[in-house]
Amino acid sequence: MAIFTGAGVAIVTPMHENGKVNFDKLGEIIEYQIANHTDSIIITGTTGESSTLSEEEHVECIRFAVDKVAKRIPVIAGTGSNCTETAIYLTSEAEKAGVDGALVVTPYYNKATQKGLVQHFSMIAQNTSLPIILYSVASRTGVNILPETVAEIYRGNENVVAIKEASGDISQVADIAYLTQGDMDIYSGNDDQIVPILSLGGKGVISVLSNICPQETHDIVAKFMSGDIAGSRELQLKALPLIHALFCEVNPIPVKTAMNLMGMEVGPLRLPMTPMDEANKARLLQAMKDFGVVFK
16 A cells, blocks of 8 residues: 555745744645645655754654644655664654654765665664655765665565655666566656656656645646546646746745745745745746746
C-alpha cells in the first residue's frame, strides 16, 4: 500500500517579517490544500526551506502539521540531512509526532559514494519503523542515487518503500522501475514530468506547483489513474509555462513570490534566498494569469 497516491504538496514554510515561522498562516495554507483535494502534505522539505530551519523549528513544524491535518490525509516529513546522525534524530522525532512517512534527501555537500549512500539510508531505515521515501535530487545535493543503488537500498530495507525522483532523467526512472520489478513506489519530483513518470507506473508527484494550483495538480494524477490519459496530458501541457516560471529562479523563491502575489501572505524568504528579480516576477505573474490562477 502506497503512503499516498496522487499529488502531495511540498508545502512552503510561511514566515513573519522578522523571519520567524508563521504557524497561523501555515495552518491556513494546510486547510487550503486539504479543501482543494491535495492528497498529502509534505512538510519541512526543500520548498519548506528546511535547510535554514533550526532543528527545533524543524520538529515544531512537523508536530504542527500532524496536529493540524489530524489524519485527514497523510503527512510526510522531510527529515534528511548531510549528517546521518542528524537525519536519524529528525526521523525519530517525526515518528514520535505521528507522521505517516519520512522523505529523506541524498546527503548534500559531503558528496558520498554510492556505498556511502547505501550505508546512510540503511542506518536511517534501521532506526525507525516509518516508511521512507528516498529523495534523489542531484541538482541540489551534488550526488545522484544510481538506479542500482536505489535497488540495493530497497532490497535491504523493508521500510524503504518509495523514491521521489527529481533527476530529470526519464531513463533513470525506468531503470529504477525495472530493477525493483515495479514494486517500489515512484513519485515525480519534477512538476513537468508528472505524466511521463505515471506512464512508468509512478504513484504521483511531490509538487511545488500544488502550492498555488492544488486542484489542478491533483487532477493531473487523478485523470491519469482513472484512465483519462488525454485529459491528464492536456492539463500537464497546459501547466508547463507556469511550471517553468516557478523554476526560473531557485525554488522556493518563485513559489513563495507567487503565493504572495495571490494574496496568501506567506511572508519573506530566509537568507541566502533573496527576493525575486523583477523581470522574472513579471514573467511569473503573466504565467499565473495565463493559467487562470485565482487571486484574492
